[in-house]
Amino acid sequence: MTILSTILATLVALEFFYIMYIETIATTSDATSRIFNIAKNDLKNETINVLLKNQGVYNGLIGLGLLYSVYLSSASLEITRLILIYIILVALYGSVTSNKKIILTQGGLAILALIATFLNF
Numbered sequence: 001m002t003i004l005s006t007i008l009a010t011l012v013a014l015e016f017f018y019i020m021y022i023e024t025i026a027t028t029s030d031a032t033s034r035i036f037n038i039a040k041n042d043l044k045n046e047t048i049n050v051l052l053k054n055q056g057v058y059n060g061l062i063g064l065g066l067l068y069s070v071y072l073s074s075a076s077l078e079i080t081r082l083i084l085i086y087i088i089l090v091a092l093y094g095s096v097t098s099n100k101k102i103i104l105t106q107g108g109l110a111i112l113a114l115i116a117t118f119l120n121f
Helices: 003-024 030-036 046-071 076-097 108-116
Strands: none
Touching (some): 003 076, 003 108, 046 076
């Protein structure tokens, strides 16, 4: 992998660790309320709180898998591309079912990182 694709994939992983933080640790924060457009009181609802925390764990594992693929895997390029494609597809689904901006906010950097894996500079 090139330096550019390594940097971009690492930034995608960091983005997913931030998403994990928002969903699992700062679940009832003003930032979480604003990001998900959910009233702060609703975030205290046990069902919503548990769902967000569960979703956060998945996002953290995606970030961890991406870092593994970039820095430790013997099939770095293939696994990195697979995870980036997964992220883009999930963002596309979210943009169709939830909020059109998700394709850019959650998938934009992943799209750039995936493109970078096909460049040779």
